Amino acid sequence: MAAGPHSPRDPGVTGYYELFGMERRLVLDPAQLQKRFYELSRELHPDRFVRKSEAERENALDASSRLNDAYRTLRDPVQRAMYVLSEEGFDIGEQRSGDVPPELLEEVFELNMALEELRGGDETARPQLEAAGRNFEAMLAGIGDQLASLFERWDANPARETLAEIRGVLNRRKYIQNLLREVEKNVHVSN
Amino acid sequence: MSTFQIDFGKRDRVVGIDLGTTNSLVAFLDLTGPEIIAGEDGGRLVPSVVSATAGGEIVVGEAAKQLLLSQPDRTVYSVKRLMGRGLEDVRDELNLFPFHIAAGSESVIQLQLGEQRFTPPEISAYILRQLKRNAEAYLGEPVNKAVITVPAYFNDAQRQATKDAGRIAGLEVLRLVNEPTAASLAYGLDKRKDGIVAVYDLGGGTFDISILKLHEGIFEVLATNGDTHLGGDDIDNLLLRIALEDIQGEWGQDLSTDNEGVQRLRRAVVTAKEALSFVPSTVIELDYKNRKYVREIDRALFDRLITPIVDRTLGPCRDCIQDAGVSVEDINEVVLVGGSTRIPLVRAAVETLFRAKPHTDLNPDEVVALGAAVQAGILSGDVEDKLLLDVTPLSLGIETMGGVVSKLILRNSTIPASATESFTTAVDGQRNVLIHVLQGERELVKDCRSLARFDLKDIDPVPAGLARIEVRFLIDANGILNVTARDQRTGKEQSVDIKPSYGLTDEQVEKMILESVEKAEEDFQARQVREAQVEADNILRAVEKARRNPAFSELTEEERTAVETAIRDLQATYHSNDHHAINASIEALNAATQKLAENMMNTAVSSALKGTTI
Numbered sequence: 001m002a003a004g005p006h007s008p009r010d011p012g013v014t015g016y017y018e019l020f021g022m023e024r025r026l027v028l029d030p031a032q033l034q035k036r037f038y039e040l041s042r043e044l045h046p047d048r049f050v051r052k053s054e055a056e057r058e059n060a061l062d063a064s065s066r067l068n069d070a071y072r073t074l075r076d077p078v079q080r081a082m083y084v085l086s087e088e089g090f091d092i093g094e095q096r097s098g099d100v101p102p103e104l105l106e107e108v109f110e111l112n113m114a115l116e117e118l119r120g121g122d123e124t125a126r127p128q129l130e131a132a133g134r135n136f137e138a139m140l141a142g143i144g145d146q147l148a149s150l151f152e153r154w155d156a157n158p159a160r161e162t163l164a165e166i167r168g169v170l171n172r173r174k175y176i177q178n179l180l181r182e183v184e185k186n187v188h189v190s191n
Numbered sequence: 192m193s194t195f196q197i198d199f200g201k202r203d204r205v206v207g208i209d210l211g212t213t214n215s216l217v218a219f220l221d222l223t224g225p226e227i228i229a230g231e232d233g234g235r236l237v238p239s240v241v242s243a244t245a246g247g248e249i250v251v252g253e254a255a256k257q258l259l260l261s262q263p264d265r266t267v268y269s270v271k272r273l274m275g276r277g278l279e280d281v282r283d284e285l286n287l288f289p290f291h292i293a294a295g296s297e298s299v300i301q302l303q304l305g306e307q308r309f310t311p312p313e314i315s316a317y318i319l320r321q322l323k324r325n326a327e328a329y330l331g332e333p334v335n336k337a338v339i340t341v342p343a344y345f346n347d348a349q350r351q352a353t354k355d356a357g358r359i360a361g362l363e364v365l366r367l368v369n370e371p372t373a374a375s376l377a378y379g380l381d382k383r384k385d386g387i388v389a390v391y392d393l394g395g396g397t398f399d400i401s402i403l404k405l406h407e408g409i410f411e412v413l414a415t416n417g418d419t420h421l422g423g424d425d426i427d428n429l430l431l432r433i434a435l436e437d438i439q440g441e442w443g444q445d446l447s448t449d450n451e452g453v454q455r456l457r458r459a460v461v462t463a464k465e466a467l468s469f470v471p472s473t474v475i476e477l478d479y480k481n482r483k484y485v486r487e488i489d490r491a492l493f494d495r496l497i498t499p500i501v502d503r504t505l506g507p508c509r510d511c512i513q514d515a516g517v518s519v520e521d522i523n524e525v526v527l528v529g530g531s532t533r534i535p536l537v538r539a540a541v542e543t544l545f546r547a548k549p550h551t552d553l554n555p556d557e558v559v560a561l562g563a564a565v566q567a568g569i570l571s572g573d574v575e576d577k578l579l580l581d582v583t584p585l586s587l588g589i590e591t592m593g594g595v596v597s598k599l600i601l602r603n604s605t606i607p608a609s610a611t612e613s614f615t616t617a618v619d620g621q622r623n624v625l626i627h628v629l630q631g632e633r634e635l636v637k638d639c640r641s642l643a644r645f646d647l648k649d650i651d652p653v654p655a656g657l658a659r660i661e662v663r664f665l666i667d668a669n670g671i672l673n674v675t676a677r678d679q680r681t682g683k684e685q686s687v688d689i690k691p692s693y694g695l696t697d698e699q700v701e702k703m704i705l706e707s708v709e710k711a712e713e714d715f716q717a718r719q720v721r722e723a724q725v726e727a728d729n730i731l732r733a734v735e736k737a738r739r740n741p742a743f744s745e746l747t748e749e750e751r752t753a754v755e756t757a758i759r760d761l762q763a764t765y766h767s768n769d770h771h772a773i774n775a776s777i778e779a780l781n782a783a784t785q786k787l788a789e790n791m792m793n794t795a796v797s798s799a800l801k802g803t804t805i
Binding site: 034038041042045046047050051061064065066068069071072 | 365366406407409411569570571572578579580604605606607608609610665666667668
């Protein structure tokens with residue numbers, strides 16, 4: 001098992017942006033995207049090809065599944081950024097477990113202690129965990145803002161350093177999300 | 192009802208079918224909109240009940256519903272609950288069904304009805320064939336293409352089983368449409384305004400909730416959720432259990448082992464349940480084998496009893512709202528579908544949750560079939576301004592190391608949807624790779640639903656890790672998974688051997704289609720014989736009466752003998768099972784009695800004249 005959903009595509013297959021007839025930008029207008037999606041759906045959906053030949057039906061199935069995959073990717077800012085990263089040749093595979101963002105090392109250490117205490121039945125750890133959870137949520141909101149400004153910067157000037165920075169932020173975001181899930185699971189279970 | 196942009200050319204007719212747990216319907220689209228097609232008896236609903244009589248005849252619908260009382264172990268109802276299911280899934284509720292399960296039912300349930308065995312798709316095919324016949328009789332033309340509705344929350348195996356049923360019935364299933372989505376089409380809500388709509392569908396055996404975004408004729412499903420084992424049947428079973436306990440106490444007798452008694456009691460509780468939607472109080476009443484059971488039940492008690500069942504629908508509703516990325520305030524309209532939404536408590540629960548008065552203008556039993564007919568119109572090109580964009584209800588994944596499921600296509604993805612994964616070999620010269628595909632939201636294989644195992648075969652023997660097989664998982668517009676594989680090194684299509692975990696293989700379906708064609712011929716033959724016999728009965732009765740008429744004695748000796756001979760001939764061919772022979776004898780008798788008929792006519796005229804003063 002190797003490549004994930006964002007492996008570099010075959011040359012010859014239309015990219016998601018080309019399919020939508022849009023320039024490759026990280027900031028997209030959702031209303032515009034939806035409008036194009038509906039227009040293309042009316043053209044490509046298998047419902048329109050039921051009475052056509054088998055080859056045409058196969059093509060429609062292929063084209064509309066690709067359209068749907070494209071829309072699903074482009075409408076979500078994080079998925080969209082990951083897609084652009086992979087298109088630009090960045091490796092966005094699973095990050096290794098040792099990759100703790102350095103600025104989070106201390107927090108993670110304390111969090112693990114608190115989690116262990118709670119699992120051991122020490123209820124005094126609960127407020128600390130709940131505070132950690134709120135902290136992570138605030139961090140995620142901050143990351144959202146950070147991404148938005150990086151998107152704008154790349155759209156104005158498509159430099160690789162910006163993409164590298166975006167990849168770093170996305171990895172951090174994923175890491176914090178996992179931490180948050182861990183906190184929520186434990187706080188919830190022992191409730 | 193909204194109007195439809197229609198362009199009727201000379202095209203194959205496509206009908207819309209609601210293959211329901213309790214009742215099934217067929218509808219078509221005409222110039223004024225979708226219409227339900229009634230059966231010969233005038234009934235718009237065909238009860239989803241099939242009975243295999245001792246004489247080898249298959250009876251469907253209202254007649255089979257009657258047989259449920261006298262021949263319960265040969266009669267199947269609610270077969271939809273068994274579609275695409277394994278024995279383990281339905282073990283609990285099987286004790287409530289009167290029919291037996293045959294041995295060897297692990298991956299496909301086999302129902303033993305007398306001497307014969309049937310799989311759920313075959314039983315459903317009998318219902319579909321009845322609907323097909325009704326449509327053909329009404330439209331006066333052959334009907335071979337259909338749109339069939341399924342619960343939105345049906346998984347791959349349940350969808351495939353429905354498609355198989357269509358094929359066995361001789362129908363090309365152009366599309367499986369989700370029931371709540373079909374209902375939204377029937378309402379023509381898009382004509383009113385753009386907005387967000389929730390469809391709450393509580394039927395006989397299944398529950399669905401879907402949230403859609405409507406925009407200029409596009410019906411985009413944002414999210415769907417549900418429970419394929421929750422519906423009016425559960426309420427019936429609950430009341431039934433209570434009544435059985437009562438009877439045990441009052442009569443000192445366990446009625447639950449008496450199939451006929453149970454079915455009569457089931458009918459009594461259903462009648463009471465239905466009445467309680469309209470009156471505040473009623474009785475469950477059973478008169479059986481000289482014993483009587485009467486129990487009063489009022490709505491307050493009924494509501495208390497069914498609250499847990501109604502509450503089970505609320506969790507999926509909340510999850511669906513969240514998955515759709517909307518809040519309750521964003522939802523502009525709520526539509527109720529399914530017979531169980533007539534229950535006041537259900538309506539109240541929906542109203543409370545969505546803070547809106549739900550639409551109930553269309554008959555909740557018919558709205559799904561009407562929507563299926565609109566979708567049929569979309570596919571045949573008669574309706575051009577509407578388009579459904581539906582979603583897959585469950586995430587699709589594959590088994591990875593340690594029994595963990597790796598998700599490839601997430602739930603609520605718009606379909607068709609696809610995902611591509613590359614696989615390689617672990618051992619030098621390995622020729623096969625086995626892929627286990629599952630559906631569900633949980634992390635572990637044991638908590639998800641096994642769909643199928645795909646064997647990638649005849650891989651070029653190369654050192655471990657060198658092979659690269661690209662596998663494409665594609666969920667089509669019916670919500671059914673298709674898998675294709677390609678060797679990335681050679682670019683060659685890779686053969687994929689599919690072993691469905693639940694359900695029929697393609698070969699089994701093909702065999703059933705052949706058998707059903709043969710059976711259909713037998714059925715047709717039997718029907719022609721029966722029709723000839725009915726006509727023979729009529730003429731024999733008429734001639735018998737005529738022989739007592741004075742006109743008979745006015746015939747010559749020869750003429751009288753000819754009539755007697757023709758009668759004996761017809762009596763002889765009557766049981767020949769040859770409708771040609773019967774019809775020939777009928778004609779002969781007709782000819783032999785021509786003179787008699789004329790004489791009788793003259794007598795009638797002259798006696799009429801005698802009583803008239805001119």
